[in-house]
Amino acid sequence: MKGWAAVSDFDGTITLRDVGDHLLLHYGFADRKTIEESYSLKVRVEDFMKRAFAGAALSEAVIADFVRSKVRTRPGFREFILFCERSKVPFEIASGGVDLYADPFFRKHGVKVKSFFGKAKVVKGGIRITYPFLRSTTLSAFKASRVARFKRAGRRVVFFGDGPNDLKAASLADKVYAAGRLLKLCRERGVPASRLTDFKKAASFITRNA
Numbered sequence: 001m002k003g004w005a006a007v008s009d010f011d012g013t014i015t016l017r018d019v020g021d022h023l024l025l026h027y028g029f030a031d032r033k034t035i036e037e038s039y040s041l042k043v044r045v046e047d048f049m050k051r052a053f054a055g056a057a058l059s060e061a062v063i064a065d066f067v068r069s070k071v072r073t074r075p076g077f078r079e080f081i082l083f084c085e086r087s088k089v090p091f092e093i094a095s096g097g098v099d100l101y102a103d104p105f106f107r108k109h110g111v112k113v114k115s116f117f118g119k120a121k122v123v124k125g126g127i128r129i130t131y132p133f134l135r136s137t138t139l140s141a142f143k144a145s146r147v148a149r150f151k152r153a154g155r156r157v158v159f160f161g162d163g164p165n166d167l168k169a170a171s172l173a174d175k176v177y178a179a180g181r182l183l184k185l186c187r188e189r190g191v192p193a194s195r196l197t198d199f200k201k202a203a204s205f206i207t208r209n210a
């Protein structure tokens with residue numbers, strides 16, 4: 001046994017609210033109904049993001065300022081990153097979110113984490129999003145593949161998530177911390193999951209089960 005690895009979603013998991021949704025709602029580029037519909041298991045988050053941001057006329061500076069002033073981080077996140085570094089637990093983030101808001105977020109916390117985010121480019125009248133790491137797969141399958149990859153390498157995997165598109169990854173993980181819609185889905189489908197409140201709990205879980 002080579003020990004643990006950790007894979008995490010970003011929006012609504014590392015942050016307390018989905019940053020993409022929060023931005024779209026705050027600046028009036030989407031309404032609550034549209035956002036709610038994007039959480040159907042049938043909707044691909046990556047397709048929703050591309051569509052929703054195509055008409056979102058926001059500059060890099062506005063987004064960076066929004067991240068600094070409005071985005072709240074789940075307790076224990078920074079400590080967990082430092083714990084993983086100290087304990088040699090590989091940690092990575094697989095996200096349908098975008099670099100435009102992730103980069104200022106990690107700068108604010110002064111941490112560097114291996115991560116997969118969409119690439120966002122400010123263009124005339126909106127933001128163009130691509131997901132180079134997805135190629136022909138879906139985001140949901142990609143997240144699951146990151147968990148599977150660590151398992152093949154002989155590690156146990158703790159997974160953190162909050163959305164329907166985290167369900168596949170959660171069902172492959174050895175330990176799941178879930179919030180929001182994912183927690184509900186796990187309960188409905190018999191996938192064992194603990195409620196994600198504070199990342200510190202995951203650090204003590206890994207230490208206890210090393």
Ligand SMILES: [Mg+2]
Binds near residue numbers: 009010012018161163
């Ligand atoms: Mg999420």
